[in-house]
Amino acid sequence: MKPFVCLFVLGMSLHCASARTHSLKYFYTASTGIPNFPEYISVGYVDDVQIVQCDSVTKKQHPKQDWMNKVTEDDPQYWEGQTQICLGAQPVYINNIEIAKQRLNRTEGVHIFQEMYGCEWDDETNEVTGYNQYGFDGEDFIVLDLQTKTWIAPRQEAFVTKLKWDKDEAFIAREVHYFTQECPEWIKKYVGYGKSTLMRTVLPSISLLQKSSSSPVTCHATGFYPDGAMLFWTKDGEELYEGVEYWGVLPNHDGTFQKSADLDVSSIPPGDWDKYNCVFQLSGVKEDVLTKLDKAVIKTNAKSQNLLIITLAVIGVFVAVVAILGFVLYKKKNAKRPPTPVSEPGVEEELNPKS
Template sequence: MKNPEILFINCFAVKHSLKYFYTASSGVPNFPEFVSVGLVDEVQMFHYDSNTRRAEPKQDWMIRATADDPQYWERDIEYLKQRFEGTGVHILQWVYGCDWDDETDDVDGYAQYGFDGEDFIAFDLKTVAWIAPKQQAFRTKHKWDRDKAWIYKTNQYLTQICIEWLKKYLDYGRSSLPRTDLPSVSLLQKTPSSPVSCHATGFYPDSATLIWRKDGEELHEDVDHGEILLNHDGSFQMSVDLNLSSVTPEDWRRYDCVFQLSGVKNDIVIKLDKSNIRTNWEKPVDTIIIIATVFVLGLILIVAVFAAVGFVAYPNTKVVVYTVISPVVVGANQ
């Protein structure tokens, strides 16, 4: 099998992220009333719940970070617990965080609430105001929009303070967090009539795209994109299928699969070629030959069985051979 064309990487930039997920619940059996999880570049850095009543750093570098600010967890958690009071028998979720591109220095932030599994209210950095997708959240929106100090603090946190903490966490976890892993890319096919699947596995982070191209242009027809899935080692995998039922063998050379990882300038390209396709399919044996072979073997088996039965039934039978002799006419003239 030919090796796919892989373009070597000279330099890359990475978009980093800091995210916090909070869940407050009341009356839910076997579930903590309050849970908090923090992620840096999709790597869990801490976990807290109301049952253990303590934050558990998930990375060694987070222990050093909390040593610099011993009250960090308690201050943040107590603040949120106060805001979540009085939710009743419901589930209230809050996610907030920020993104930072270490090449362009662009930043972005988000803060949004969900109530009983549906979007409730979110902060819009462009308008510097709260957005209420549901009528039930209008009162909260108007109240929060009038609180200019709260608006200012939210905007400042998402665009400045969150970014500062993100950079600090990246510095503490320098050896493990700024990580970019390229995948192995393969073409897979179950049978000659099946779609050809372009499969990429082992890449990190998950901000990646996998496409089919024809003559250098991205294909949208006869293409089926799969979801990005998590591997057991923390890396990711994804697939995109191409239906070749209307493509002639002569046109295969016009197609290729392209993997693109966010921040990586060069792509991984694999040409659509039969020599590049991996499959477990084997050409089936002719059905007529199989039937004829089974029939002949069956006859042989039947003959052998009858011979064995005859031998067992009459083991001591003597075989007498009679010879017929032509009669002699005696006394014909007597």
């Protein structure tokens, strides 16, 4: 556990100063065949909180958090500069779709071309990890390996791009410099602007849910921040690996997060239930939150409609995430590098079948 200093407040909130890993991510997405949706959109995130957005409809880079307006105190031309970067990137990415369609022989239907890039910075160790990858229609196309300073082509159609980009030493040097030097500096600035939001710590409300007496018991934690959390079941203090199913972290509409863990109770004798606990751990908080497996506190369809409401809420959030991230993220991580653009070989040139 990393060092932390916390002011404990009665209730569910803690305000802590703790060592954390911070991230800056950008996603550039061009699409065709999607009705009523911008053909180009770019978004930026700090610690998984959206900070900026620009698209082919608004044609303007604008903040998604009030505290992002503090950036003009250091750079009065920041938003105008970012808008110009966005407008310059838009035709490049739209053109990339057409070139990728030719390269991969996909001419009909919905198509998505994306770049995802960014870095993570540990504010205790100062360690930095960067990444940059391109994708087409939900699959990796070409990925930068910062360790070897070369590009990886997961599919044969990208190999010609890999060969050309690997030969451009100046391009790779700029990439390395951005991800190891410039990117973490921007993280520090943004975290400074949004410190009261990004550095807060909020513990969750935790419920035990069960559809029926024969169903698994779900430990559902919601409303916590940040998203660096662990949720698991234990027996006699030992973590369980059998008879359990763990689910990933999902965002809530208010910027907090939720997470669930299922426990199969069908073979647990009634007298042994008090040996089981659901354990929640949050980054920056020393104390674990324990919830004992207790039939008296379990919410079921028979006892309450809360389970149905919560289940629908979880499903609704999941559907929304899939709908949004399905086009913003082709897989995971992010022309062009706002807010400090790097002149790199145009992808449209490298994806041209003539190249």
